[in-house]
Amino acid sequence: MRKFINSMSSALVLATMLQGCVSPSNGNVDRSEQLNLETQERVLLASNNTVGLIEFYQNQLKDAESEHYRIKLAEVYLKKHDPESALFVLTPLTDNLPSSAESTLVAAKAHMDLGQFEVALGMLENAYEQSPVNGEVANLLGVVYAETGQFKQARTMFEVARTHFYSDLKIKNNLALLDILEGNYAAALERISSVATEPSLDKQTRANLLLVMAKMANNNWSCKSLMTRLQKTKNEHLSGIKNSDLKLVTAKCQ
Structure with a gap:
């Protein structure tokens, strides 16, 4: 024979438990909605759906003001090369x-x-005061200093960014650009060659590599050493150098 609940208190406990199973608390509902939003955002990011992301962030801001979503929306506009909308x-x-x-x-x-x-310089200096360990801020400060001809300050900030473990590839590329601007092509080549094996080598770094090779060849010094180094790099199947690059330098060194 089954044992039935034989007290009012026990019955109330059971009723409460059943209600909890059927109707989740407000906290659980909020958490479920948040997880759903996070899932939607991840899907849009994974598919690189910038139009969808803009609509998604705009909808969140319509529901409630949020610094988090404003910044996210601005970042998408930057990715779409629309800095005016970002601002x-x-x-x-x-x-x-x-x-x-x-x-x-x-x-x-x-x-x-x-x-x-x-304008960017003033903002970045402000951000750096607030977050001196932010490698991205330090790197961008270096870029702006370089753009405004302040090479010494630029080099300092690139090194600061490096100490905070900002992208080594980006930092070496930026330092190489400074070397080029200062006419130190051998140092620039050394820096870029050290990251030429990176599978993520971007167009800018490769462009800098080509510029250095052309400059060194035009200066007509160390051509033999340069050609040996480039051929070795090509033989090792490094991503930074192509046959067309070798032909360019060969022509300039002759």
Whole structure:
């Protein structure tokens, strides 16, 4: 024979348990909605759906103001090469001083895209004061210093970024650019050659490599050493050098 609940308190306990199974608390509902939003965002990011991401972030901002989503939306606009829209979205954050280091950083990127380096410099210096261990901020400060002809300060900031473990490939590329601007092509070649094996070697780094090779060949010194090094690099199947690159330098060294 089954044992039935023989007290009112036990019955109440069971009713409460059953209710908990059927109707989750508000906290659980909120958590479920948050997980759903995070899943939607991950799918859009994974598919590189910038139009979908813009709509997604705009919808979140329609529901409630959020610095997090404003910054995310601005970053998507930057990715779409629309710095003006990025700055517009960030205005409520950057006008409300003191603004966060994160929003200031994204705004500075937009100003850099617009060629407004003096404005970007002030913003990045502000962000660096707030977050001195942020390698990306230090690297961008170096870029702006270089753009404004302040090479010594630029080199210092690139080294600072490196100490905070910012992308070694980007830092070496930027330092190589400084070497090129200062006419030290051998140092630039040394830096870029050290990252030529990277599978993520970007177009800018390869362009810098070509520029260095052409400059060294035009100067007509160390051509033999340069050709030996390039041929060795090509033989090792490094991604930074192609047959067309070798032909270019060969022609210039003759």
